[in-house]
Amino acid sequence: MIVEIPWKKRKLVAQLIDPDRAGEETLVNAARLADEAGVDIFLAGGSLTSVPVADVIKRLKQLSSIPVVLFPGNLTQLTAGADAVFMLSLISGRNPELLIGSHVIAAPVLKNMRERVIPVGYMLIDCGGGTSVEYMSQTSPIPSGKNDIAVATALAGEMLGMKAIYLEGGSGAARPVDPSMIKAVRDELTIPLITGGGIDSAVKVEMAFDAGADMVVIGNGCEQNPALIKGACLVRDSFNRGAVII
Numbered sequence: 001m002i003v004e005i006p007w008k009k010r011k012l013v014a015q016l017i018d019p020d021r022a023g024e025e026t027l028v029n030a031a032r033l034a035d036e037a038g039v040d041i042f043l044a045g046g047s048l049t050s051v052p053v054a055d056v057i058k059r060l061k062q063l064s065s066i067p068v069v070l071f072p073g074n075l076t077q078l079t080a081g082a083d084a085v086f087m088l089s090l091i092s093g094r095n096p097e098l099l100i101g102s103h104v105i106a107a108p109v110l111k112n113m114r115e116r117v118i119p120v121g122y123m124l125i126d127c128g129g130g131t132s133v134e135y136m137s138q139t140s141p142i143p144s145g146k147n148d149i150a151v152a153t154a155l156a157g158e159m160l161g162m163k164a165i166y167l168e169g170g171s172g173a174a175r176p177v178d179p180s181m182i183k184a185v186r187d188e189l190t191i192p193l194i195t196g197g198g199i200d201s202a203v204k205v206e207m208a209f210d211a212g213a214d215m216v217v218i219g220n221g222c223e224q225n226p227a228l229i230k231g232a233c234l235v236r237d238s239f240n241r242g243a244v245i246i
Contacts, residue, residue: 005041005084005118007164007192010240011209012040013232016071016196016219017060018171019044019051026223027056031063033226037233043217044082045071047132047171054079069118073136075102078109084116088166091157092123093139120194121157121165123150125177127198131170141170144177147184154185154193165189167213169197171220176204179211186212200224202231209239 070082090098176198196217
């Protein structure tokens, strides 16, 4: 199956599944709630996992018809079992391994599924608190108030051929990416804009969509509050109908 993500046609909600937090009961409940809410996409992966991502993807596909996109935190998570792969390039940092090094190693593995590979410019934004991505990537996030740097970085990603830009607050972020930064980046891009990290309420989902995000990713917030995924999808639906109702 090749995922045709309906970019720019409507707002989307993705649910990020961390394999290390996804036991059987968690996966069953997540799939049920996601199906009921109408989640658009599952993202599977994490910065550091001890559970094979391939197993989690396989189980998700058994439990639900929602497309599963690999969100690889490192090379050990590569698998052909996903419907698509976000090939993340950490364009906000200067770690060569996460800009191109790991991608060179991954390319021979992914060449037979290249039609399912989606290059994404991944930008880590300082949203308070030390995050797993910041530590594992050994890079500094873009300061939250530096919208000009974020815009220039996102534009560079688009000009390099990225198919989407991801503004990431990171797992454990104290707050989401500021709406002013989302809007500033959205105003200059012609490709889809994703944001995630620190989104733990329907109000924050609304703020991200209102600022111009095309896809909002719910991760830890959903784990702590399972009802959040339903609220996020209701907000999405209200935007797709052309009216905001919470």
